[in-house]
Amino acid sequence: MQTVFALVDCNNFYASCEKLFRPDLKHTPVVVLSNNDGCVVARSKEAKVLGLKMGVPMFQVKDEIRQHGIVCFSSNYVLYADLSNRVMTILEEEAPRVEVYSIDEAFMDLTGVDHVTDLLAFGKKVKAKVDQWTGITVGIGIAPTKTLAKLANHAAKKYPATGSVVDLMEPDRQKRLLSLVEVGDVWGVGRRTMAKLKARGIHTALDLANADAKAMRSEFSVVLERTIRELNGVSCLDLECVRPTKQQIICSRSFGHKVTEKQELREAIAKYTTRAAEKLRGEKRLCRVVSVFIRTSPHVKNEPFYSKTLSVELPNPTDDTRDLLEVTNVIFRRIWRAGYRYMKAGVMLADFYEHGVFQQDLFRVENNKVNSKALMAVVDHINQSGLGNIFFASQGVSPQWSMKREHLSPAYTTKWGELPKVF
């Protein structure tokens, strides 16, 4: 049977989430800022019309924002995650298999649906349901491969006449669309590859589809070969319905201001360690390799640049925050250099194990943290309840280095998490 994929993508997702609870901003241009209010990471359609670009640093567009009365929001991931879950739940009711690809995108398996109903009609129904139940508008692209479904979705957004749903099952329609799309807009073709392709006279998605897959594999990569096959309707990428377990956990942030004090940086590292450990326990894994990095800004001229990463392998895997804090603190002391203005730091965990499958180190005294599991469970429970927050002393009590979030919206849908603490 011919496979059928649908790609459902929420429009201007973060900006739409913010607008949902602010009907007064219905026609106002809105942007959402990255952590630290550093860059523009989402724009409402009104903001796009004004020519605001994705990813631009805030300080470069300050004037435009004031001039056009654009409303800014600091990113509020608790809110976006909650609305994302609502959308995904609806999609899961409509199809037997769904792959949640990112916070605002999902692939659906529609194989066989076309025996029962028209694919376009089905797509319109799903779109209407999401719209009615959540207030989020989506675009839907339907095609025999994931890469073509992405392209169909691209068209659904670009051409209003489509009603935001495009059925691209017909090879003739595929060809026509491919000829209209720039090669850089193909899923999997980034900036670098696009430049190389154009230098070889490949400008449109159709040019790429017509290229010799084998030859392109040796010249570029197996990834591009797969993309070419997918553009020709040969499905190479399956749905991944069960999220694969993470291979790596990263917790890093840029600072609200440059950090020069050792103690401040140490507290930041402790904070990221704690957060990374929480994520690790959320994955129900133990980790054995721990890395810490610190760096200064590469953008500042006339200032020495310093960037250092150091990894350590533990004798036994752990998920205990105390073990991890111990290690990251040791690493930090080894990579710390005085006299720099640090911009960013982070903690990475890797080499994961399931509980109970690791061969303990024969020559090491058994970990004496006998209450580890229970203690960590209590800490996580309290912190996730939204009713309080307990933390390790090494994080410090009044961090100077924390993020700038000057335009944060309230937690409309989740209880206490992000509300101002009034008690």
Place this chain on the structure above:
DNA sequence: TCTGGGGTCCTAGGACCC
């Protein structure tokens, strides 16, 4: 003054082994 965060996959090259 101010430039996100978190992830995956692939490849090339070195070390090492037989």
Place this chain on the structure above:
DNA sequence: TCTGGGGTCCTAGGACCC
């Protein structure tokens, strides 16, 4: 004087995605 070939594993870095 002669100095192979094939394989694995690991790591760093590139490229891409949202």
